[in-house]
Amino acid sequence: MRDVARRTGVSLSTVSRVLRDAPGVAPHVRERVRAAAEELSYVVSRNASGLVTGRTGRVAAVLPRLGPWYFGTVLSGLGDVLSEAGLDLLVYRLGSQEARDTWLRDLPPRRNADAVITLSMDLTEDEYRRMDRIGVPLVFTGQRVPGRSCVHVDNRAGTLGATRHLLNLGHSRIAYIGTHGEHGGKESVVERLSGYTEAMIESGHTPWHVAKSAGHRGGEHGMGELLSAADPPTAVLAETDEIALGALRSLRRAGVPVPEAISLVGFDNHEAAAVLDLTTVDQEPRRIGAEAGRLALEALREPASTGTHVCTPTQLLLRRSTAAPRSTRGLS
Amino acid sequence: MRDVARRTGVSLSTVSRVLRDAPGVAPHVRERVRAAAEELSYVVSRNASGLVTGRTGRVAAVLPRLGPWYFGTVLSGLGDVLSEAGLDLLVYRLGSQEARDTWLRDLPPRRNADAVITLSMDLTEDEYRRMDRIGVPLVFTGQRVPGRSCVHVDNRAGTLGATRHLLNLGHSRIAYIGTHGEHGGKESVVERLSGYTEAMIESGHTPWHVAKSAGHRGGEHGMGELLSAADPPTAVLAETDEIALGALRSLRRAGVPVPEAISLVGFDNHEAAAVLDLTTVDQEPRRIGAEAGRLALEALREPASTGTHVCTPTQLLLRRSTAAPRSTRGLS
């Protein structure tokens, strides 16, 4: 910065003003300073400026995994909003419980980020309290917490709509493959099931729910159980696309045609869902990230504005895995 | 920090020494300081310490997209290595050419990161020179640049091995679906094709290469072209899993059984490949990220050590989309 000042023959204060777009600088001086900074390819050190302003120019995202398409896409949306506001994105992946614990103990974003956004971390009450010690605005996605800024997907409406779609097609024996709440009951798990249950009950049908493990395997096992029932369902709704894909695999192997004999609906709009023509519920992860980013920016601008809830809608994507049931009974 | 010092009745220097694990502090004092810091849940400000040490404690990753499983997984591996070394991960997603240009002009990591790692950015000569102005060690993945630290996948060996596998199964009419080098020829594209070509030629067969666009669509179109040939191939190698999945979709629609009539091999070990039982070439993205991280750490420790190349191997994952060709001619 001193170099830039010397080169243009002004003081450091003026250079600082120019580079911060602060008022009180003559236009021609402003321009000369800009040019000099450009020539020297000089950029301000966030480190130093943050030291005095108290702002770091960074926002931290905390998430459990990075592989799944969902998280990458949320980060994309978040990153775009942040970079537009001139903020950098810090990413912390907390895979194991151990990583989680040490992170919550050390709280690296403390004084190193202006806001923290958690992505589907499903924190416990105790963990919330520990996070509060970071002392910066927090935004949560994937869970709904009273009194805190949250972005959450309307899971209930998603499965409700999907189930109604199946009902409208004329199905009546509609089963649901879900997971047991291993992690003390993830919210989305509960919500998705409740949407399905509600749609079934309101239409006078009895819910049919099998709970297996998460992932493909759960889908395979779940479908296995359904296919070995006395009177198999004509349609199946899965808690996630991964489960649906596992179920689809079972169906293929068993030679049961989809959607002719059984209609199948997933949830997530997984990358593979498009390839396999699976009807699914899209939750627009890009948008979730963007909304979370906006909430963080808002909290930065207006510290009192905490506690806003944003509920993002879901969208049923009709593809080739759903159809009206055949009038004749029996599979194949 | 002052609070911690007051609480333990020592000077700031001593607190600093303890928190940096610097020598010259009596064990019992060290312990008392540690306890006080813990109680106050105090952590040093990277901002301030970086100001004087010149280190930021952050490493920047630059990548074109975040959605694909590949990038998320590379980031995971990278993040693990970095967090073990106590470094934070900064992520810049440069989707559009415009974002790329403004980034290269402003170079945000300048003085804000200790090292920069690019992920499959396929930079031009000019862009390299611009990046050099950042003034920190650079590590490149996904491309091979003489004289610079790189991590690259042995693409050639991957397709070479995959093709040989098909040849060993008894196939002779093996086609390859690739992409046109849109971006001025991505290195991996060229390498993958050359591995296939080499395997074909060394075994006395003639290569059969169709070039389409990237993504599912390319695969669908490519397979369409192959299926409409006078004498269709009995095996197809795709440049990427996405292409392979598109091709698979075409095959399903056309009623061509896989692997009975046509064997199919992809490249990437995409999430969906496992679900669909697609034989593919895995490039261990986790490992790529980890290696890149290690290279960056090495460069940080030993600034002269730039220019190391790490070539990560690929691994053929045999699944259910490849089999020996049927003796009888004709599809279906």
Next chain:
DNA sequence: AGTCATAATGGCATCGTTTTCGGTCAATTG
């Protein structure tokens, strides 16, 4: 012409650490 507001600029303390240097004190040595 003199006064006064206003805009533009420079000087300086400051943010929270690290680092260097010098000082104190106990232990060891001749």
Next chain:
DNA sequence: CAATTGACCGAAAACGATGCCATTATGACT
């Protein structure tokens, strides 16, 4: 017992920016 040596610790100067306050130019108005 005096001198020397270390180990340990505190004081103070950086680091690179910002923000407040004082100062100086520039017109505008009585």
